[in-house]
Amino acid sequence: MSDVYIPPSEHPRIVLIGAGFAGLYFAKKLRNKPFQVVLIDKNNFHQFQPLFYQVATSGLEPDAITFSVRKIFRNCTNVIFRMADVQRIDTEGQTLETDIGTIDYDYLVLATGATNNFYGMDDVEAHSMGFKSIQESLDIRSLVLQNLEKAANTSDLAKKERLTNIVIVGGGPAGVEMAGAFAEFHKFNFRGDYHDIDPGLFKVFLIEAGPSLLPAMSKKSSKSALNVLERLGVHVHLNTAVEGYDGQEVRLGDTRIASESLIWTAGIKAQYPFGLERAAVARGHRLTTDQFNKVQGYTNIYAIGDVAYMETQAWPDGHPQVAPAAIQHGEHLAKNLLIGDPARWKPFKYFDKGALATIGKKRAVMDVGKAHAKGFIGWFIWATVHLFSISGFKNRLRVGVNWINSYFSYDKRNRLIIRKYEKEGVK
Ligand SMILES: Cc1cc2nc3c(=O)[nH]c(=O)nc-3n(C[C@H](O)[C@H](O)[C@H](O)COP(=O)(O)OP(=O)(O)OC[C@H]3O[C@@H](n4cnc5c(N)ncnc54)[C@H](O)[C@@H]3O)c2cc1C
Incomplete structure (x- = not known):
């Protein structure tokens, strides 16, 4: 029995761990649908990881690329958010142990992403x-x-x-x-x-x-x-x-x-709570799933995004651990759950949107299929793609204005030490 308070619901409960790209797009697809989605994350915000480097290098303030989960799902009564760190899954009892108590699930969706991999050093x-x-x-x-x-x-x-x-x-x-x-x-x-x-x-x-x-x-x-x-x-x-x-x-x-x-x-390695003893762990510590995102060894546990490893003929090493793959996993699983009868579910097919990387402020490289762009054109496409991927019009506007300003002024205005960092062992 849950000892974390979750409002009662007549609908089956999906507990979703992770408000990253996969979790967010999964939950968005189930807004106001006949499921109760209990979304758990250790932070109360979604993070736009592709622009972390701009925060690290004083180009953007953190609130320009982090978005309140409660605001994203405001007025959406079937999505319940709880800020908690999930530590263990009891797959027999269908319960999660978290730092705020236990939570029951009918279906469990893992969208817990990946963490740094130091390869044992x-x-x-x-x-x-x-x-x-x-x-x-x-x-x-x-x-x-x-x-x-x-x-x-x-x-x-x-x-x-x-x-x-x-x-x-x-x-x-x-x-x-x-x-x-x-x-x-x-x-x-x-x-x-x-x-x-x-x-x-x-x-x-x-x-x-x-x-x-x-x-x-x-x-x-x-x-x-x-x-x-x-x-x-x-x-x-x-x-x-x-x-x-x-x-x-x-x-x-x-x-x-x-x-x-x-x-x-x-390097990165997938992260997820303890308790999935029957799961098959693949390259990068990822959880092996079938083509419907179901974690091998379980009937009601799914994995999406960076934590999932789905081998297909087209992607024999699994899908790349990038935002578009996570978003597509999330949306696809939600659509399948809405279909109901698993016999009618559709297998996942990844649509590769290509790859982009920016180098400095005015140049980027881009590969889409056989097409390749670089320099300013590459940067313009990079900026457009990233702006449109950011959640919310106001946030887009804020990041856009910031970029235009720094594009012409070359000034990084946010060179502030707001929170002092103390590195262990070094004085
Ligand atoms: C610096 C950096 C730059 C990147 N640049 C790009 C790029 O340019 N383009 C691109 O496509 N991809 C990029 N990526 C990769 C992309 O961000 C990931 O593929 C994507 O975020 C994966 O989404 P996800 O939902 O699987 O996981 P995440 O976005 O990592 O979300 C996982 C969520 O789970 C939560 N969580 C984890 N464990 C627990 C727990 N036990 N309890 C509660 N909550 C938990 C976390 O707090 C987090 O919110 C970049 C990644 C990084 C780190």
């Missing part, structure tokens, strides 16, 4: 900055700005270098976008704001274990990204793996980079 995990939440994005912003303040306040050159070197690990879109934004910050803002630090000391390093940047994109896009970043002054190290980090020095084979700012974008 405990020292790297302990000292580096993860990049999977708005909180972590703000921590990165604070840490970098705090380190620049410390650098201004010392005459010790070795210490100054350690404080001004930023090392980003992972050459996927998140790493490339972050590196481009920091490089532009250096080019356009650093000299003025930090006139008491030698500008030559501020260096951005991008480390990628594979042979190219943006490995999931075309060769053309990878090459363009590398060229643009190098022109912006980013030190790109390909075929280079991080071997260790003690909070002061990054170990890369024989090479060492002194840095107190290591940002980890190099």
